[in-house]
Amino acid sequence: MQFPGAESPPVTSAADVPYLAMRHISKSYPGVQALDDVSFDVRRGEVHALVGENGAGKSTLVKVLAGAVTADKGDVLVGGRPAAIHSPKRAEQLGIALIYQEFNLIPGLSVAENVMLGREPTRGFSIDWHQLRERAARALARLHVELPLNVEVRTLSIAQQQMVEIAKALSTDARIIVMDEPSAALTTQEVRKLFDIIAALKRDGVGIVYISHRLEEIFAIADRVTIFRDGKHVKTDALSSFTQDDMIRFMVGRNLAAHFPTLPPEPARAQPLLSVQGLTMPGRVNDISLDLYAGEIVGFAGLIGSGRTSLLRGICGADPVAAGTMLLEGKPFQPRGPHDAIEAGLALVTEDRKSQGLILGMSVRENVTLPHLADFVHRGRIDRREEAAAVAKLAADLHIRTPTLEQLVRNLSGGNQQKVVLAKWLLQKAKIICFDEPTRGIDIGAKAEIYELMSALAASGTAILMASSELPEVLGMSMRIAVMHEGRIARIFARGEGSQEEIMRYAVGTVAA
Amino acid sequence: MTAGESVAAQAVETQTQKAAAKKQRAALLRTVGLFIFLVIVLAVLNRATHGNFLAPGNVLNVLRQIAVNAIIAVGQTLVIITAGIDLSVGSLIALTGVLMAGTLASHPSVAVGLLLAVLVGLSAGGFAGFINGLPVVRFGLPPFITTLAMMLMARGLAFMYTNGQPIEIDNHAFNSIGNGFMFPSLGHLIGIPGIPTQILVMLAVVLVGGYVLTQTRFGRYVYAIGGNEEAARLSGINVFGVKLSVYIIAGALAGLSSLLLAGHLNSGSPQSGVGYELQSIAAVVVGGTSLMGGRGSISGTFIGALLIGMLYNLMNLLSIQSYAQEVVLGAVILIAVLLDQLRRQYLTT
Known part of the structure; x- marks a missing residue:
């Protein structure tokens, strides 16, 4: 053995x-x-x-x-x-006891009640409150922490809540x-x-x-x-x-799992397509400045919670931005919501397609045309035939495998669902596409197709911002790599400049920005 | 693509094809089954009522009786597809009814009174809907709460406005919308004075509602918001405006149905419309619209309202006493929705 x-x-x-x-x-x-x-x-x-x-x-x-x-x-x-x-x-x-990142505490119950949750000592049919408090106090004493037993957990700080979690684990005799x-x-x-x-x-x-x-x-x-x-x-x-x-x-240290396409040559960096200055979203993104050029792919590396997703969402108007300015083609750009960003030619491919990208109970056709439905309306009425024709063309281009365009998106595989999300933003060619975890949870074949597509989009002048937790993906698909750490860009690498190890060092913060 | 992958892809494809075929089969089965079932049931019932049930006069009677419910149920359908609910429509019938009656009482001119009353009824209903919807879209309050509050407030205001007494309406033009007839020549063919105006108004609302929901951008957005509000927002849909609109429409339609009811009764009463919100919700759910949002249809709602109306009518013809009628109706709603649920489960497994 x-x-x-x-x-x-x-x-x-x-x-x-x-x-x-x-x-x-x-x-x-x-x-x-x-x-x-x-x-x-x-x-x-x-x-x-x-x-x-x-x-x-x-x-x-x-x-x-x-x-x-x-x-x-x-x-x-x-x-x-x-x-x-x-x-x-x-x-x-x-x-065996577990303490998860998100606590499993009941905010409206007291510290003592939370510590003893599910294991309340009873006397007859009622809870033995004296015993309960005593046992909770004993568990907290083992941690040498002073916490009032009777206050609601919601009023505690995150750290204190964590102590409650640990006390809960100890009270199970873990x-x-x-x-x-x-x-x-x-x-x-x-x-x-x-x-x-x-x-x-x-x-x-x-x-x-x-x-x-x-x-x-x-x-x-x-x-x-x-x-x-x-x-x-x-x-x-x-x-x-x-x-x-x-x-x-x-x-x-691993071999690159997927084959990446040859990227188009890097564009001349004369006039930025999008210029971000001092973008700040409190608690998530801090003072980000970046220029993006037409035909460029910029990859964002970093740990979960480093602010990559928030940054993309802020740029695309999905979340409010507290401070900073953006210039799109030299003109001030201040999206008040996703609608403004879409109008301006930005698209956000969210990390979670099921909860944010798609309406699972709607058909492929209805999902794809949603952002640009107005284009198919004549005298107040949606022209479904025109709609179906446009979607059919995209579905063929992207190799979306579905029995018909009327199939509910719910019934498609992950890779095909992701292609439906992409189709939404290709219907009217976006100038900038923000990809958040573009290949999460999809098979290798579909991954390669999506990489090809990104490369082709860049070649045609679309600018791409891509956040990914997969380092090989960032290395294989980016012309520049921005490494984020705790809401800031720790470093920007040119293509071929940073190794996986080096990027990881900036991502975990062992190198000061 | 390797051989293994393409085999797997093919397997997935045949699987989805199978699922699609299964779905078609189920749909066909449902339509045919339902049709046969309906024919048998109607034939049996017609016999049991000695031919009264399907007599033209009675059929029109049923349609007239469901008009008020069908109209508010159209608004309710829109709200429920966005995953909301409107509990205030019954009370709004009372409030808009007394406001219209009050307006008519203070304007003796038939034409001016009619015009003003319709304007007041629809806009008061729409404004109440706006008040229902605003806290929902602006502060994320549950629609159950905001419309429950409106249900209480509107009812109370109706009583305050009238001191608890109904207000009589003697504007004949107004009343004729609720109890008059149109197309007398058509009516004479089947021995009645014409087609009741109520029915025509109802059909117009149902047709327009169905058109808006299935053919327009607004309708598509209603489904999208109910299906996944965040995805809809990120697709650039004005979720704020669309959601607010469905509450305004539901309120205005309550005003319209109140117009029919008040005209029919020749009075505006603070006690009218009690329990109508639940009747409309019943019609919507029997019609296959999901309370979870994202799914449903006006045609289904119309059929739901029709079924409920037919059931009441039938029980009256069979002299079933009214207490028992409530029991039967409750059971029918439960069974109808249960069957719909079971059918869906069959489709998804």
């Missing part, structure tokens, strides 16, 4: 047999191998960091642990015995606590407090799985590190055997 740490055995004795061991776990979703034969273990009293890029398989592993999804293959052993975690309840019984990006919403000081608590938990023999994009945190508290990439286990070792550069290399 192969243990994950076998490559370079850390200091082990019989005593630290892992409390939790996951062996040869595989899990696939339609079109994606989310986990491919990975193994992972956690010992009592250690902090085991799990790192990898977006989509590396970390969340899937966590979901398997939590009993939220069932693995296709592989075993989970708890305390040396096989354990079938088929439900969140079972995970809790086995002593022996393994999984923390998924726990520091995402915390200030530096609060993070320090969190680390103190983690240290206290370690002393109590609790094993911690710590998931974070922030490498400096990993180096501050982890004992061991496991790196995932593309659903595969890359390496598990003691922290001391890594440098930050190693870690980044292991995270991104």
Whole structure:
């Protein structure tokens, strides 16, 4: 049997047999191998960091642990015995607790009620409030935090809410606590407090799985590190055997998965098509300035929450902009909403096509013509034949596979749905198209077609802004790469200038902007 | 594309083709089944009522009775397709009714009174709809709340305006819209004074409503907003204006139906229209419109209103007492919507 740490055995004795061991776990979703034969273990009293890029398989592993999804293959052993975690309840019984990025607290209930939620001690038919408060107080005391038990959770700060989450985990007598990006919403000081608590938990023999994009945190508290990439286990070792550069290399070091088309030559950068100056959206995007030229593809790299999506939405009028100016073809451009931006020739292909890009209960024809329906209206009436003819042409150009144009978009595959979204914005040629995660969740064939299309659009003079969490995509499809970190552009690379490792360093903030 | 991929793509295609075929089959089955079912039911019922049920006079009677409900149900359909609801239309019938009666009382001239009354009725209804819709589009309040508030306020205002007493209407031109007839020669063929004006107004509203919903940009936007409001907004649709408009239309149509009702009764009463909002919602849901929004039709709503009207009429002809009628109607609504739901589940699996 192969243990994950076998490559370079850390200091082990019989005593630290892992409390939790996951062996040869595989899990696939339609079109994606989310986990491919990975193994992972956690010992009592250690902090085991799990790192990898977006989509590396970390969340899937966590979901398997939590009993939220069932693995296709592989075993989970708890305390040396096989354990079938088929439900969140079972995970809790086995002593595994999870703290998600979005808290699972009930804002209108008190701190004590939240800590003991679902496990309220009872006396007869009623809740034993005395007991409940006492047990909640005990869990909070283990964290050495002072929180009033009776205030509503909604009134607490994010950091305090997190303490409540941890107390909730402790009150279930958890022996393994999984923390998924726990520091995402915390200030530096609060993070320090969190680390103190983690240290206290370690002393109590609790094993911690710590998931974070922030490498400096990993180096501050982890004992061991496991790196995932593309659903595969890359390496598990003691922290001391890594440098930050190693870690980044292991995270991104892969062959480019898709074949990218040859991009058209970079345009002459004389008169910018769009000039953004000091664009600011409070809490999300800070003082962004950028010039975009006709026929150019600018890719935005960065971590989730770095402001890429917000920036694109701000430019396209989807979200309000607090400060900054934009010039479109030299003229002031201030969209008050998506309508203005569309009129001006901008298009936004949103990251989530199902919730923002498409009306799933409408047909292909109706979805495609929605932004430019006025073009098909004659004397107040929509001319469906004209509509169908225009959509049919686009559907053929884009190879949208659908039995008829009257098919509901709901029934199409992800790749075809994405092509329907693109068709919406190609009906009337947009000057600037903002792509947010253009190929998320679609198969390789459709991906390649979308890359071809982007390249052809650029060749015809359309300017493209593309935000993507897939570094190879950013590298393969961009003429310039803007790396974002915490709402700012940390650096702009020219094509061929930055390596994956270098981009990642700016994205995680290990290089100051 | 590799061989494996193309096989997979083909599999997906045959699957979607299968789904489409299944859908066509289901649609055909539904139409044929429904038709046969209707013919049998109507024949049996006609016999049970000794031929009274399908007598021309009775059919027109049913149509006349459903006119008020069908008109407000058209507005209700628009609101519900945007995933909203309008609980105020019943009370608005009362409020616009007494306002029109009051206007007529203070303007003895037939023509001026009629003109002013119609103007007051429609604009008061439309304005109330505006008040319903504004907090929904501007502050995101649930339409259930804003229209519930309007339901209470409009009813109260109607009572305040009249001191609780109905106001008599003696403007014959106004009243003739509610109880008059048109095309007498057509009526004589079947032995009645003509086609009731109410029915003609209703048919006009249903036809225009159906046209707007299926043939115009506004109609398409109504569906789009109900289907996915955020996607609609990002497609450049003026969600604010379209949503506000459907509430205004629903209010104005309540005013129009009130005109028919007040004319028919020769009075404007603060007590009229009680429970009509629920009748209209019943017609909409029986007609297959989803309360979740994004799906539905005016033709369905019209059929829904017709079915409910026929049911009442039938129960009267069969001398079923009125308490039992409510039980039957409730059960029919439940079964109709349940069957629709089951059919949809069959289609999606």
